[in-house]
Amino acid sequence: MIESTYQSTHAVHDEVVLAGDHWVHEIKAGQTFRIEDLEGNQAADTLFYNAHDPEERYSASDTIRVQRALYLSTGTKLISNRGRTMLTITADTCGRHDTLGGACSRESNVMRYAFDREPMHACRDIFIRGIQCWCHDMNKRDLACNINFFMNVPVTPEGGLSFADGVSGPGRYVEMKAEMDVMCLISNCPQLNNPCNAYNPTPVRVLLWE
Amino acid sequence: MSLDSPIFQLELEGAGMWSRVIGRNKTLRLTDLEGGANVGMMLYHATERHERYNMPDTLKGQHIFYLRAPYCLHSDMGRLMASITKDTVGWHDTVCGASDAESVLQQFGENNYQKSRNEFYRNARECFLIELCKWGLGERDWIPNLNWFSKVVADEEGKLSYVAGNSKAGDLVELRFEMDTLVVLNTCQHPFDPAMTYQPKRVRLEVFANDPPMDGDASLMVRPENARAYQNTKDFYLLSE
Ligand SMILES: [Zn+2]
Numbered sequence: 131m132i133e134s135t136y137q138s139t140h141a142v143h144d145e146v147v148l149a150g151d152h153w154v155h156e157i158k159a160g161q162t163f164r165i166e167d168l169e170g171n172q173a174a175d176t177l178f179y180n181a182h183d184p185e186e187r188y189s190a191s192d193t194i195r196v197q198r199a200l201y202l203s204t205g206t207k208l209i210s211n212r213g214r215t216m217l218t219i220t221a222d223t224c225g226r227h228d229t230l231g232g233a234c235s236r237e238s239n240v241m242r243y244a245f246d247r248e249p250m251h252a253c254r255d256i257f258i259r260g261i262q263c264w265c266h267d268m269n270k271r272d273l274a275c276n277i278n279f280f281m282n283v284p285v286t287p288e289g290g291l292s293f294a295d296g297v298s299g300p301g302r303y304v305e306m307k308a309e310m311d312v313m314c315l316i317s318n319c320p321q322l323n324n325p326c327n328a329y330n331p332t333p334v335r336v337l338l339w340e
Numbered sequence: 341m342s343l344d345s346p347i348f349q350l351e352l353e354g355a356g357m358w359s360r361v362i363g364r365n366k367t368l369r370l371t372d373l374e375g376g377a378n379v380g381m382m383l384y385h386a387t388e389r390h391e392r393y394n395m396p397d398t399l400k401g402q403h404i405f406y407l408r409a410p411y412c413l414h415s416d417m418g419r420l421m422a423s424i425t426k427d428t429v430g431w432h433d434t435v436c437g438a439s440d441a442e443s444v445l446q447q448f449g450e451n452n453y454q455k456s457r458n459e460f461y462r463n464a465r466e467c468f469l470i471e472l473c474k475w476g477l478g479e480r481d482w483i484p485n486l487n488w489f490s491k492v493v494a495d496e497e498g499k500l501s502y503v504a505g506n507s508k509a510g511d512l513v514e515l516r517f518e519m520d521t522l523v524v525l526n527t528c529q530h531p532f533d534p535a536m537t538y539q540p541k542r543v544r545l546e547v548f549a550n551d552p553p554m555d556g557d558a559s560l561m562v563r564p565e566n567a568r569a570y571q572n573t574k575d576f577y578l579l580s581e
Contacts, residue, residue, distance in 0.1 A: 189484075231399075235416070
């Protein structure tokens with residue numbers, strides 16, 4: 131657990147992202163970016179792209195490979211599909227973030243839960259609305275495996291995997307410094323089938339400092 | 341059903357690459373010929389290539405961190421791409437990704453074509469991108485790949501370690517395709533293989549025709565998620581054929 135030295139009053143951007151909404155914003159190299167879990171155990175599904183060449187984007191397997199570790203926390207470098215560092219996590223009061231679990235989608239809700247869950251709002255639809263707003267020539271092809279900030283997806287030495295109750299709580303945050311100009315795309319997860327969030331998706335807050 | 345006469349077979353050298361469409365109701369058998377092989381693999385729907393193998397849905401849909409028989413490979417559209425119907429290995433990695441030029445250079449040193457002709461050191465990232473490009477795919481289609489025959493375990497803090505000796509000469513794994521699938525693979529070493537020398541291993545590929553799965557099929561029954569995903573695949577073909 132590493133606390134930040136930044137004050138919210140000095141932030142150049144400070145915004146609340148409601149559950150079920152997307153957020154698309156550029157983060158310049160050298161800027162510091164914080165996501166705060168306002169009410170606890172919310173999943174902030176997040177993707178990063180090189181702001182000037184979105185074919186370069188966050189890669190879960192390259193991030194795992196370079197770090198030889200599954201969970202993200204202070205010191206973790208977020209690695210692109212070209213093996214380059216996009217951002218480095220500089221502070222974290224949650225302790226652990228997931229990069230294995232990906233995003234919910236209407237199609238995977240059917241597979242995971244039941245056929246009648248298909249109409250429910252899901253992260254992939256939110257990501258799609260987000261990239262449509264960014265106005266690059268992007269489509270589903272550009273949705274890579276995302277980070278789930280504040281989610282706890284423990285793996286056992288025997289190879290079991292579960293979505294456990296969160297290690298997060300109200301006011302916990304993760305903070306990272308951009309090493310290149312990146313575009314951040316967040317889907318603040320609306321999942322109502324997973325007990326991790328007590329079936330109640332809640333807002334997150336995003337802040338930026340120069 | 342026994343699979344005794346392959347309709348296709350090929351021996352791939354270490355650091356070889358291959359891509360082909362394998363139709364549903366066909367089975368791909370991979371055999372580790374020397375022991376210690378690694379087959380990096382990416383999978384795409386043969387005609388709708390925006391649909392791909394999805395590591396997160398495969399893992400969370402089956403509550404596992406690795407792959408073995410009788411588990412399945414899920415696409416990102418809630419459908420099944422393939423089922424692992426036979427497996428003498430017991431643990432295959434799908435989270436650690438692929439070696440790249442820098443990691444191969446750091447581990448094994450420089451050995452280029454000018455110096456060594458076809459004995460030069462290849463890496464999995466470039467092999468994937470070369471084969472993907474032949475099908476009109478590229479970096480935008482990059483996904484977490486499978487690493488057949490390789491075992492990586494996690495400790496309580498999520499630190500990963502490579503388990504040597506996981507696969508022996510003669511070990512094999514069989515994938516029964518439930519969807520017409522573009523299979524892109526290479527036989528470069530696993531990115532965590534601690535070998536001090538560059539020694540990618542030979543692998544045999546064989547393809548067999550199989551009957552459609554029957555009621556009570558182990559792969560489709562091991563998790564209710566697999567049965568629903570298979571139903572989604574059947575529904576897709578019901579409308580598209
Ligand atoms: Zn979600």
